[in-house]
Amino acid sequence: MSIVAYIDESGHSGADLYDVHQPILTYAAVWLEEYQATVLADKLAKLRKRHHVQLREIKGAKLMKTAGGQRLVRDALEAVSAAATPISIVAMQKAYMAAGVVVDDCTDYVYNDAFDERWGWDPLIREPLIEKILRVSDPQALMRVWQLRGGDDGAAVAQAYGSFLFGLSLSLDDELAARARQMQRTNFKQLWSAVQGARSMGSDYSPNLSAFNALLHGMDEQAACLRVPAVTLVHDAQQQFQALFTRVWTLTSQAHPATYRFPNGNILRFPTDRLKSLAFAESGAHVGIQLADVVAAATRVAIEEHAGGTPDRSVPYLPALRDLLRSPLACGIFPFAIGTDSWKYDVLAFLLDV
CATH class of the missing domain: 3.30.420.10 (Ribonuclease H-like superfamily/Ribonuclease H)
Structure with a gap:
């Protein structure tokens, strides 16, 4: 057929x-x-x-x-x-993608030693965090991170992430606040180098x-x-x-x-x-x-x-x-x-x- x-x-x-x-x-x-x-x-x-x-x-x-x-x-x-x-x-x-990218970037063990390899593939731990971030975040702040990440200024991306994660660290949800503090340990210079590499290959x-x-x-x-x-x-x-x-x-x-x-x-x-x-x-x-x-x-x-x-x-x-x-x-x-x-x-x- x-x-x-x-x-x-x-x-x-x-x-x-x-x-x-x-x-x-x-x-x-x-x-x-x-x-x-x-x-x-x-x-x-x-x-x-x-x-x-x-x-x-x-x-x-x-x-x-x-x-x-x-x-x-x-x-x-x-x-x-x-x-x-x-x-x-x-x-x-x-909008789920914007929150998902934050989790992908900031829980990757390659750029953040506060997380292990499981965070790269296990939806049972990733999905609840993505949902919480999407639920509590200021849409404009989340969109700013997403849009800057698609640009060409690595320093601006790091600054936007810093502000965004600091805001999450003040959450009344203790678990989310603790995760945000762990995510703040991300090596954004190393992350940005990987982002540029992926983009040069047409993958983002x-x-x-x-x-x-x-x-x-x-x-x-x-x-x-x-x-x-x-x-x-x-x-x-x-x-x-x-x-x-x-x-x-x-x-x-x-x-x-x-x-x-x-x-x-x-x-x-x-x-x-x-x-x-x-x-x-x-x-x-x-x-x-x-x-x-x-x-x-x-x-x-x-x-x-x-x-x-x-x-x-x-x-x-x-x-x-x-x-x-x-x-x-x-x-x-x-x-x-x-x-x-x-x-x-x-x-x-x-x-x-x-």
Whole structure:
């Protein structure tokens, strides 16, 4: 069976992880055989005409802003469900990355002898600390650390970290305060040298990269579950991340066989050998990319409205989205959430209505 998984994202906001309008990043893949792509292209053309949507190609974020667009989104989601085709979806709490990077940087035993190697891989000790930092931190202070870390002034990064960790050391949470005092022992000069080295190789922290990497590994597991031997990946043309994503796909697909089992039950297997190729294409030429964009946007908006307590929309797209996400073809792997434990549990319970 020849199958293509079309990929797109919704919610990219660059370095601004606290974008109040788009705090969530989602990646979606819609898997289609050739005949399904033809059928859905015809269906989508009819939906655009029925709902009087004049866009040259459908864009999920724009459609979600109008009643007519929301109706088209609902009907498009129902069409994908009716096609009985696999989908994959990753949702990421973007601010989580900023707090996670603080923990990565300041608990790494290479730069801080107050911590051991376990802090580099064990989510059972890392995740509670990340969640506490995210919960108590001043968003502006945390964002300042994140933004300066992406710059070129190592001294400014060290100063920002010093101020931020000092603030955490004054926390009324004694455990957090104690951890912050340990984190203050980080050798920031050594850390900054490593950051620059990683950046020179095109490798640095990015919500998009984290979500895309999770999507790749999950899709490889999904392909194994569905007994699909080969999946071709086609991602929406993306100049900013194309080279990086290609490098990540190459590394994961050609890695030596290995299996990593984490204390929280997560399993990471290499190589991702069922994902046979990765290409980038303009969304206007592929209905699959447009549908992936719709799935990603509908999921993102649904999560953001749930978190903000926004009243239900007049167009009930959520039942159609939930039906799609609950498909057995997701193999229990997707939807996948990246964020604090409390956020992940809340989001997954909401999306799956459990």
